[in-house]
Amino acid sequence: MCGIAGVVFEKPTEQLRQLFGLAKGLAHRGPDDLGFLIWDGKEAKRGRQLSEQPFRVGLVHRRLSILDLSEGGWQPMGTPDGRYFVVFNGEIYNFVELRAELEGIGQTFCTRSDTEVLLGAWKAWGPSSVRRFVGMFAFALLDTEENRLYLVRDPFGIKPLYYAPFSGGLVFASETPPLLEFPRVSRKIHPDRLYKYLRFGLTDFGGDTLLKGIKQLPPGHYLRVDLDGSNSAELVRYWEWNLRESLSISFGEAAQHLRILFLDSVRLHMRSDVPIGAALSGGIDSSSIVSVMRHLEPDLELHTFSFVAESEEVSEERYVDLITQTAGAHIHKVRIRPSELVNDLDSLIKAQGEPFGSTSIYAQHRVFQLAREVGIKVMLDGQGADELLAGYINFDAARVVSLISSGQLSEALALLYRLSRLPGRKGVWKRVLARLLPPALQPIARNLAGESLVPRWLEGRWFVDRGVDPRSPSKLSGLRRERLRLELLEALTETSLPMLLRYEDRNSMAYSIESRVPFLTPNLAEFILGLPEGYILSPNGTSKAVFKEAMRGLVPDKILDRKDKIGFATPELEWFRSLAPWVEAQLKGDVLGSIPAIRPDGILQEWREVLEGRRPFDFRVWRWINLIAWTRTFGVQYG
Numbered sequence: 001m002c003g004i005a006g007v008v009f010e011k012p013t014e015q016l017r018q019l020f021g022l023a024k025g026l027a028h029r030g031p032d033d034l035g036f037l038i039w040d041g042k043e044a045k046r047g048r049q050l051s052e053q054p055f056r057v058g059l060v061h062r063r064l065s066i067l068d069l070s071e072g073g074w075q076p077m078g079t080p081d082g083r084y085f086v087v088f089n090g091e092i093y094n095f096v097e098l099r100a101e102l103e104g105i106g107q108t109f110c111t112r113s114d115t116e117v118l119l120g121a122w123k124a125w126g127p128s129s130v131r132r133f134v135g136m137f138a139f140a141l142l143d144t145e146e147n148r149l150y151l152v153r154d155p156f157g158i159k160p161l162y163y164a165p166f167s168g169g170l171v172f173a174s175e176t177p178p179l180l181e182f183p184r185v186s187r188k189i190h191p192d193r194l195y196k197y198l199r200f201g202l203t204d205f206g207g208d209t210l211l212k213g214i215k216q217l218p219p220g221h222y223l224r225v226d227l228d229g230s231n232s233a234e235l236v237r238y239w240e241w242n243l244r245e246s247l248s249i250s251f252g253e254a255a256q257h258l259r260i261l262f263l264d265s266v267r268l269h270m271r272s273d274v275p276i277g278a279a280l281s282g283g284i285d286s287s288s289i290v291s292v293m294r295h296l297e298p299d300l301e302l303h304t305f306s307f308v309a310e311s312e313e314v315s316e317e318r319y320v321d322l323i324t325q326t327a328g329a330h331i332h333k334v335r336i337r338p339s340e341l342v343n344d345l346d347s348l349i350k351a352q353g354e355p356f357g358s359t360s361i362y363a364q365h366r367v368f369q370l371a372r373e374v375g376i377k378v379m380l381d382g383q384g385a386d387e388l389l390a391g392y393i394n395f396d397a398a399r400v401v402s403l404i405s406s407g408q409l410s411e412a413l414a415l416l417y418r419l420s421r422l423p424g425r426k427g428v429w430k431r432v433l434a435r436l437l438p439p440a441l442q443p444i445a446r447n448l449a450g451e452s453l454v455p456r457w458l459e460g461r462w463f464v465d466r467g468v469d470p471r472s473p474s475k476l477s478g479l480r481r482e483r484l485r486l487e488l489l490e491a492l493t494e495t496s497l498p499m500l501l502r503y504e505d506r507n508s509m510a511y512s513i514e515s516r517v518p519f520l521t522p523n524l525a526e527f528i529l530g531l532p533e534g535y536i537l538s539p540n541g542t543s544k545a546v547f548k549e550a551m552r553g554l555v556p557d558k559i560l561d562r563k564d565k566i567g568f569a570t571p572e573l574e575w576f577r578s579l580a581p582w583v584e585a586q587l588k589g590d591v592l593g594s595i596p597a598i599r600p601d602g603i604l605q606e607w608r609e610v611l612e613g614r615r616p617f618d619f620r621v622w623r624w625i626n627l628i629a630w631t632r633t634f635g636v637q638y639g
Helices: 017-026 095-103 112-130 176-180 190-202 251-269 285-294 317-327 336-352 361-373 394-405 410-420 430-435 439-450 458-465 483-493 496-509 522-528 545-550 572-578 580-590 600-611 620-634
Strands: 001-012 035-040 044-047 055-063 084-092 135-143 149-151 164-166 169-173 221-226 234-235 276-279 303-306 330-334 379-380 514-516
Touching: 001 017, 001 084, 001 135, 017 035, 017 055, 017 169, 017 176, 035 084, 044 580, 055 084, 055 135, 055 149, 084 112, 095 112, 095 190, 112 135, 112 149, 112 221, 135 176, 164 176, 169 176, 190 394, 190 620, 251 285, 251 522, 276 285, 276 361, 285 317, 285 545, 303 317, 303 361, 330 361, 336 361, 336 496, 336 572, 361 496, 379 439, 394 410, 394 430, 394 483, 483 496, 483 522, 496 514, 572 580, 580 600, 580 620, 600 620
Parallel strands: 276 303, 276 379, 303 330, 379 514
Antiparallel strands: 001 055, 001 169, 035 044, 035 055, 084 135, 135 149, 149 221, 164 169, 221 234
């Protein structure tokens, strides 16, 4: 795990200080070591310090030592023949197996590093080698023979990679703030992305970011940059999700096979030369990871880290205590006062680089801070399970629509009835109706429900003048067979998961911690997505049904049989009520007046109605505050 960055110029330059600037901006991602490479088109030079000299390609690596802590793991790393050089952020968990395969075809290795295995795999199989990797990765690989630079990102986008084309070249980095320090990168807002953030809370999807001048490499893609003088770049998709027909397998067989896959994934994710721990919310996903870690390593000194909310409504402390007692883990808890959020807001904004969805991201930030204080360098986390296994309540309606679309009306009605009786599922019939409406009627329905696509606090004309078409970001509508599977895939690739992975990466790396997500391996995800929908959300309304069965005997039944779904939540409304004077001050400040996309009077009116209980609370209040703080911190331009 580390931070990577680099720059490509069409013509030779001696601006080495720009490389040093990129390295400085990523220091927190790799405090253990530092390395540079410059290439002038003929010769590559590497070192921790380089003197000013003409170069066309420069690479930066900030090292967080996790595997092979020796000097042998230093980067930029190259092949002995000097053809390939790489700066690599992430882990390839199956590097042991890949190394054995490569040794079988005659390759030799000098280190215990997965980076050397990456280079060996690329040497043997070229760009197609990335399909063999089980892990999380973003890397830049220079091929000095073909005169090409490859920027590569893993299938889920667990590890980030941003780039900014400019006149005369291209610059890239693991985070956006270092790119903004590069003199030719624009700070202008991307209007369509701004609309989707303010209205729907979406922050990370596709190849764009909230800033026009900065792109992100989409998951499962690589960018091939030709270094022939033109610097032409081609975006190539190397990974496609295979939504095959449902597997012909019994529920019991599916649970047994899923158990094998999950245990194997956790085993791979525990490979480390430094101490490991786990984030524990008390929900099924993180509890399963902790339980399996203990099952696989009975003698492991296991540390867990949890945010504990003071509000009983969202507190999962009793479940956290149950798991840590059962697993024999050392428990570490963090509790937060609302005033701490105010004090830490600026540092949180700087760490994230872009706006984010809710104050739960601050709670996660503090969990990683606590882990750093305890000395843990690697953490396992349950991201991705809700998107794979229908853990969010909005997926229940998708399953009902699947049944209706398949002509199973009695089953759909029975499921609808059972869902409506579960905690937190009261409005399920409304969610079903919303999915059944034709796209043309959905804006009308939203207005009737008080959910306008252009609420009174948005300056609709500003968006229209910039070509933004106010609409729901989901591409799914109407009767669709296997609607649940389609919505799960959309959440994995376009909406929920990309955001959560970004939040987690920035929060963990702010404290130089590697966060690993064992639910997110291609074979595990494709197996789950290939199961009949009823195995994921059962006829009695149980979500994650097949996974819960797979974990029987490993995770306490009291956890597996929970009917409520809290998620990783903070008592956000309570916090904002206690911080009301501060919130109002933010909404009246000069910065808001510089954001023409928002109507200050509309925001103030809406906030006061929320505060007085005349309007329902949702995360839009945080999005206003977050956007204001981000604009102030990074000097975002709205012209």
